[in-house]
Amino acid sequence: MNAKxxxxxxxxxxxxxxxxxxxxFADDLRRTVSINDHTPTVQEVEDALFPKxxxxxxxxxxxxEKAGFRCQSVIPKSSLDSVQITFARGxxxxxxxxxxxxxxxxxxxxxxxxxxxxxxxxGHTDITGNEALNRRLSVQRADSVKQYLQTExxxxxxETVGRASEKLKDTSNPGSELNRRIxxxxxx
Numbered sequence: 435m436n437a438k439x440x441x442x443x444x445x446x447x448x449x450x451x452x453x454x455x456x457x458x459f460a461d462d463l464r465r466t467v468s469i470n471d472h473t474p475t476v477q478e479v480e481d482a483l484f485p486k487x488x489x490x491x492x493x494x495x496x497x498x499e500k501a502g503f504r505c506q507s508v509i510p511k512s513s514l515d516s517v518q519i520t521f522a523r524g525x526x527x528x529x530x531x532x533x534x535x536x537x538x539x540x541x542x543x544x545x546x547x548x549x550x551x552x553x554x555x556x557g558h559t560d561i562t563g564n565e566a567l568n569r570r571l572s573v574q575r576a577d578s579v580k581q582y583l584q585t586e587x588x589x590x591x592x593e594t595v596g597r598a599s600e601k602l603k604d605t606s607n608p609g610s611e612l613n614r615r616i617x618x619x620x621x622x
Contacts, residue, residue, distance in 0.1 A: 466513045466617070473518065473534045479542035482514040483620050484549055492622055513619040514539070517603070519579065521614045523562060526574035528582060532616075536579065539618065540587035550620040552591040555579050560613040561599045572596030579616050 467482035474482075495505035518535040521527065528536070543553065557576035559568040573596030580592045604612040 465511070466515050468515045468517070470517045473531075474516075474538045476538050476541040476545065479514060479538045480546060483512060483542060483618060484546055485512050488512055488622070489549070511619055511621075513617050515603070515615065515617045517612045517615055519616040520611050521575055523560070523611075523614070524571065526557075526571060526578045528578055532579075533582070536582055537586075540583050540589065543583070543589055543620075544587055547589075550591075550622060552593055552621045553589075554593045554595055554619040554621065556595050556597050556617040556619065558597050558601060558603070558613060558615050558617065559599050560610060561602070561608040565598060568598035569596050572598045575614075575616060 465485060465488075467485075469478060469482060498505040516535060519532040520529070521532075522529075543550070555576040557572035557574070557579075559572045559575075561568075563571070573594060576594035576596060580594050583589045583592060599608070599613065602608055602613045603615060604610040
């Protein structure tokens, strides 16, 4: 396909493209995949973090830019959320289940090292405890995951963010352990 066809195709992609203006997407519009019923395979983690359609869009933009044009396509964020990486109330210590899950995450990030620029690890809490404590605890949780991935898989460019109880997974039970979790967001 020649550059002109790519440009035409890029201009009609729809909600993710602005041909003469800049589009910005709110963080909460990202595509989140939850893997909650088992320790995932490395391929399942890759598919969650790096969806095929987003990768195709990134490749298409790259080709447009190689042709000397500016691609205005906004590649939406994707993320992986799991209740397999949960924590005891008031703790940032990784459980054995969390470590099993993180092995797949670490291997997937290593295999796709050329795809991502950085990864944000978001820590979350339930609503028990005050806001300041929950903020600090959510950062500690994200930091414990970051430390594991850096130590075991030599991964760099990992950022951590504490979300406290801003984004509850189980809104019907705000004190649920499902809310004490980690989310991974790759930056392409």
